[in-house]
Amino acid sequence: MATVELRRTAVVKLDVDDDAHRLLQETIDRFKQAAQMVADDGWNGTEDGYIVTSKTELHDRTYDDVREATDELNADLVCAARNRAADALDSCAEKRKDGKNPSKPQFTSDSVVYNLNAITYYDDYATLATVDGRIEAEYVLPDEDVPPTTYFSEDWEKREATLHHRDGDYYLHIAVVRETETEPEDAENGTVLGVDLNVDGHLAVTSTGAFIGNADYLNHKRREYEKRRGQMQQTGTRSAHLTMKSLGGRFANWSEDYLHRVSKTLVQEALAHDCTHIAFEKLTHIRERISNASKFQQWAFRRIQEYTEYKAAEYGIAVEKIAPQYTSQRCSHVDCSFTHDDNRDGDEFCCLKCDREYHADYNAAKNIARKLLQNWHKSGSGGATSHLALKSGTLNVNGIFTPTTV
Incomplete structure (x- = not known):
């Protein structure tokens, strides 16, 4: 085998003391600076307007300048920053090939x-x-x-x-x-919690029937902040500018905390149902897929996925992302799976073939989990012995239901 x-x-x-805490933060700041310098250079690229994505070329173009500008940041960290920038630039280059107009990478995450x-x-x-x-x-x-x-x-x-x-x-x-020499653990006897994220209604809905967060409330708070921010901009005084900065900081802290609590609840739901995996939809091209998804909502979705991933990892739960095609239009009942645009009408899902009715987001969450199982099954990774988590039990890819034992 x-x-x-x-x-x-x-x-x-x-656990670090105050001096180490300060040095680590300074190192993170220098790492972000290094990555940004490389990204700026590669973005401006050549006279023909091409983005430079080659790590070797970026190294030759930027290494000495970056080390000098970052006060001799450790050479390995400079190279790691270059690699992070190169990956981001490569993603932008691919988007340009697809006819899109990506923005230059900006490195703001406190990580190294x-x-x-x-x-x-x-x-x-x-x-x-x-x-x-x-x-x-x-x-x-x-x-x-x-x-x-x-x-x-x-x-x-x-x-x-x-x-x-x-x-x-x-x-x-x-x-x-x-x-x-055994089958990968991530597909053998795994249990998957499917999660559907939404721009309105409940922010997250799971395949176990948990309705978490309030997207409408989150959007309302964002609109309130934008309204106040606009009023301060019109005033134009120094006092208004300081107030605007304070408002922005308070809203950022509030929204981060709100999304942290949503992700924590998702992990708790996975633990309650003995799940080994949490499945989300990939966020690629979300603006094209969801016409009313604002940049703020895209950011919120990405944050939820990021926060869930690191919180889940502490319990050995993996986070996977699947292609989003048809998860909202397909009937989640294992004996049906009929797919049609007219199956869904807002929050209501009524299958045109089997007449089964579900909350549309709950239906999508089940499809997300089932799709991951099907991917495992097709790849020969043991998906037939894995299950998706439901309200009252689990279901495997072959449609065999196992009720929860009390």
Whole structure:
């Protein structure tokens, strides 16, 4: 039997003193600066207007200038920043090929990528390169034998990591791998929670029938902020400008907290139903797919997915994203699956073939989970033994229902 490499992400909170905290934040700021410098150079690219995407060419064009501008940021971190910028530029180049007009990449996320030259792992702590030498950061691990604790056993090999700064704390997202001769765990006997995200009504609806958050309320708060912001801009005084900045900060903090709570509830729903995976739709081309999806709503969807992913990883739950085609138009009943645009009318879903009626978002959430199972099944990854989580039990790809035992 062929050897399979399993790859997971262990999310670990770090305990650092004030000096280390300051150095890590300075390192993140320099990393973002480095990535932006590379992106700016590659975006301006050539006289013909082409975006430079080659990592080798970007390295030759920017390395010396970036190191000088970032006060000799660690060489491995400079290279990691270049790679992040190159990936973003490559995505923009692909969009241009498709006739789209992407914006230049902007790097605002408080994170930095560490390869194995820039980070060293020990039993209870790691050392990380910073703008001023290395610092030690102790792991804050749970007592229970659950991820990430299980990923710190000798069975798992630690690879690269991404450092994130969130809510005043630092977290390492460590890639861990191990080899096995069994089928991949992510498809064998897995249970999937499907999640449908919405621009109105409930912000998130799950295949287990949980209706989470309020998109209308979120949008209302956004409109209120925009109205106040417009009033301050018209006033034009320094006091109004300061008030506008304060309003923006308060709204940003409020919306981030709201989306954090939504993602936390999604993870709790997955835990309550013993799910190994959470499935979302890919957000690619969402503006084309959902005509009334604003940039703010796109940002909110992306944030929910990001927050859910790192929260779920702490419990060993993986987040997958599937192609969105037909999840809203297809009947989710396993004996039907009839697909037609007229099946859905707003929040109501009534199948034109079998006459079954569902809440439209609940129907879509079930289809999202089922589609991931079907992808596993087609790829031979054991999807037939996996299940999608429902209100009162689970359903496998062959339509066999297993009720929840009390």
